[in-house]
Amino acid sequence: MEHEGPKGVKDTKHETREVRGREGISTGPSRLRASRASAPSALRDPEPRNPAYERRLRWYRWQRRYEGYFFLAPNITGFLLFTAFPVIASLALSMFRWDLLTPPVYVGAAQFRELLFTDPQFARVALNTFYFTFGTVPLRVILSLALALALNQGLRGTTAYRVVYFMPVVTSLVAAALVFQWIFNGNFGILNTFLRNLGDLFGLRISPPDWLNSTRWSMPAVMILNLWKNVGFTMVIYLAGLQAVPQELYEAAEVDGGGAWAKFRHITLPMVSPTTFFVVIMSLIWAFQVFEEAYIMTKGGPAFATTTLVYYIYLNAFRWSRMGKAAALAWLLFAVIFIFTFFQVRMQRRWVHYEAERE
């Protein structure tokens, strides 16, 4: 027995028809019937055991039950074909050794074991990924909040600055990475020229690192590029968050004699904490998935110093034809991201304040 929607008291027509319906048969969608003049006349004035009426009723019910699926179908089909199926297939694939050319060989969990215990580069790659993630995410959050605060003061030229900080976001990463190759060049790069001149200014003879050739400095270089590229985006999210903080709170704080720091610490920070929560979660996920920066600027080198998990997936799948191992890696990466996100969500109660809850 199906019931459509709340039975509004106002809908008196509906009530009458429900009563008129025979043998307790619900006569179908009330709102629709009530609102549609074009509803089949048989419904309006049903005859007992009228075959035409019964047929239409059945068709009507059938379509009520399934029409939603029809509307979902185009989207669901795409999702099943291009997301759900590949995800499940990749899980299966992770248990096969497959080079695309010869038939896949079932190896069980061997490729997971290989990655975790014998792979010559996995530990390094995982460390690189964590290094990158925990090097960039805190900086990204702090920098973008600071920029958003600065640009939220309503000073002159704010729009111009917003454009400037947002520009990297819409710049092609490929182009940016190529330019950064030149900036980071050890001998001729503008960054090292600047650092040398800065040193000269203070009478120091400094020799800045050969960024992209050094296993120690190439990852920081990748991080700098990543921050430059993405801080603008999180800044915009923070700007939106800041706009939503009610001015009355600041006014109240001023009345109570709160200074700038107190206002920031006790009003701004708690009030934008939902934004911070979103930014932290998304930044973590994005950071774990970093690929292009290293792919274009350093090719994962030197000596694997900038090879991240996703880059390693790429290498295994498309350079070394280890499809199964790449799938296994992808699932390990999924597990890591899942665990981090899970704990983030669990811990949000401790520090994320939603205005609605406080009322």
Added chain:
Amino acid sequence: MSRRYLYLLSALVIMAVIASCAPVPTAPAPEAPAAAPASAEQPAAEGAPVTLTWGFWGSPEEKASHERVAEEYMKTHPNVKFEYFFAPWDEYFTTLKTRWAGDPASIPDVLFLWPTPSYAATGVLENLQPYIEKSGYDLSDYWPYLLDSARYEGSVYGLPRDIEAHALYYNKKLFDEAGLAYPTDDWTWDDLVAAAEKLTKRDGDRVTQYALGMEGGKWALWVGQAGGIMLDDLTNPSKCTLDTPEAMKGLQFFYDLMDKGYAMRSATLGQQGGDAAVFETGQVAMIIQNSSRVPVFNANSNLDYDVAAVPVMAGGKRYDFNGGAAWVISARSDNKEAAWEFLSWLQSKGGGESMYTRNGEIFPALRSVANSDDFLASPKPANRKAFLLAAEAAQPGGFAYFPEWDELSGSIIGPQLDRLWAGEATPAEVVPELCKAVNQFLVNNGYPK
């Protein structure tokens, strides 16, 4: 009533969507030969119309060059038509492998491939040996060890188009400025170092002009000259042999060139646009590279350069590592006879080899072509014969020929040696660790088989 039509319409739309998706995995891709199934029924006899699919990678210019070669072939074989499968190097192999996995029939009849033995091992390539024996195709015209890079279990599976013959390119102007005599074909390592000392310009601790630009990946050249090699067996290895004194000597020599600032560090070279770019801009006075740079440098009228043979170790023998992608025939081809006929023309003097060579695209795999006007007639660089010296001495050693080689090279050998080229560790520190990892990798993958 109109709702019914709405359902009908949406059902039709969904079916159309599904229908348009569904055939993709099964139908031949657009590049696949439409005429192939038809011609399969009759052998490619003289005059029977055949459509050959021809696959290769490269730049748009290289594609145009291949198409000119095909047109030349069609002049004498009017029954043959060509369709092309073309992708940039980065995507070529992935696309091919995906097709092999999904729809092997859509693989081109004739294609450019590297490394041949790894593919031959999986059974996707046609064994060319019977065709060679039947047609009397002359294998002795190939450079001495070149076909070793295209053999699998004793049979030839591919015909290499070119050979990786290296020479020392030098910028005459920079040599004149330094007051140095030009390099000769009998230069030794010591001559190279002595000249490098004078050609390297410094500003404090910074190098502003390097003597040499050479990709780190070409280390096997020095190792081979010193008498070393990386693995005890290139097709079925049992252990890493980079830790032998000979191999260490070669690595140390290359390491020192970079460590003393004579040679530009490998990663820097890449970031500066590669050896051709730094040579043309005068950032380096010499590069060691194969003949592929010749057309580029000849097009630059400001560049006055010549080539010489790569310096050899005093007391050592000349060595170069060979290799070079080969033309192969797909085991799933429907036109194998026609494909072989084309292939044997492609790899012949007066055929494709001559055309590519005259274009300056390749250093030919065939000795007769290299020794003919096809290669020697061009006036620049004057000492072209230097490439012939290298080709005559070329042996395997730069690459190994088993399926997991790319992974071994990319995950262990390359990155470990990168530490040398980045100047962060010495060969004595890196190589023992490297060999341990290589040996472990071989054990894990079941070698020797």
